[in-house]
Amino acid sequence: MQLYDLKAGTNPRRLRIFLAEKGISLPVTALDMTKGENRTPEFLGLNPLGTLPVLKLDDGSVLTESIAICRYFEELQPEPNLFGRDALERARIEMWNRRAELELLLPLVQQFVHLSPFWAGRRPQVAEYGTLAREQALKTMAWFDRELAGRPFLAGDRYTVADITAQAALLLGKNTGAPLPEGLPGLARWWAEVSSRPSARA
């Protein structure tokens, strides 16, 4: 197996945290996006989208999309369990992972892409949309704060892949002008807890 990684990338970080929780280490090829290493014909042959992470298996199969790769490793090494133990728990974790992704991570990516000088000239930017996306992310933070007032983690009593998604999202927000606002004690308590896990530095 070979993992293609991007040190500063949000989705690569989700996978690295997941693998660290599992205690799995893989041979890694680190790409530098600023040098266009994800746009070479060779890399686009692995993933036409040019995104990371990418996992190449020994039989030549290629997997992209961080959550698809996480699921693969969940099956190869079920413990510690991060996707759920029965049909209902798995569905509930999937629901929270998707809420974290669609309502928090994606808006935070969008506000970064559409508002940050980093992307000027690299991608079309529509500042007005970036502002809407940032507002949406803040609204989701307030919602998650209310949810986390009532239980330890997003999907229930234990840390799961849904927390990893929200954690990577908030780290992106923190680094791109959309930090956790004051006055959200439930989310702040959760953030302190997930950030203090050894995997948070993966």
Add this chain to the structure above:
Amino acid sequence: MQLYDLKAGTNPRRLRIFLAEKGISLPVTALDMTKGENRTPEFLGLNPLGTLPVLKLDDGSVLTESIAICRYFEELQPEPNLFGRDALERARIEMWNRRAELELLLPLVQQFVHLSPFWAGRRPQVAEYGTLAREQALKTMAWFDRELAGRPFLAGDRYTVADITAQAALLLGKNTGAPLPEGLPGLARWWAEVSSRPSARA
């Protein structure tokens, strides 16, 4: 069990197609979004996002997010299999389902929300962003066309949940100003095939 449904909704349609493929029928409560039935305190108690579909289980548990609900039924009734039969196939289908969702369905939703008169006054609209989203959707259609020149379905030789996502996405595009363009024979062949399945009318 009780399924809360929205007849014209794209995500509800994904779930209805999935259930039709499985031969599962459920007691349904159909909501009318234009009458605000998804914004009542009662419904927001089930799903704070006010989105559909929502599944309420007999023990009072609530599942939202169409794919989370699909996964739940895949486990309750594994055949016909729509999510994959082993770890690698499940990961590959997840990868293609996510590509269909993130690169095709979401941009098509965005171009609808930001360009259509239907949403004027209901949601903030940024036409310039809507145009970008439509361009991204067309780019994904061209990519999927190339992929589908080489195999029958998105994730391989058989129809899966990834096809359902792409199918619901293209139907939304067709109805909202972003139809399948000419000159994409692979995607057109696939579209004709998935649209002729009995489940397409679910």
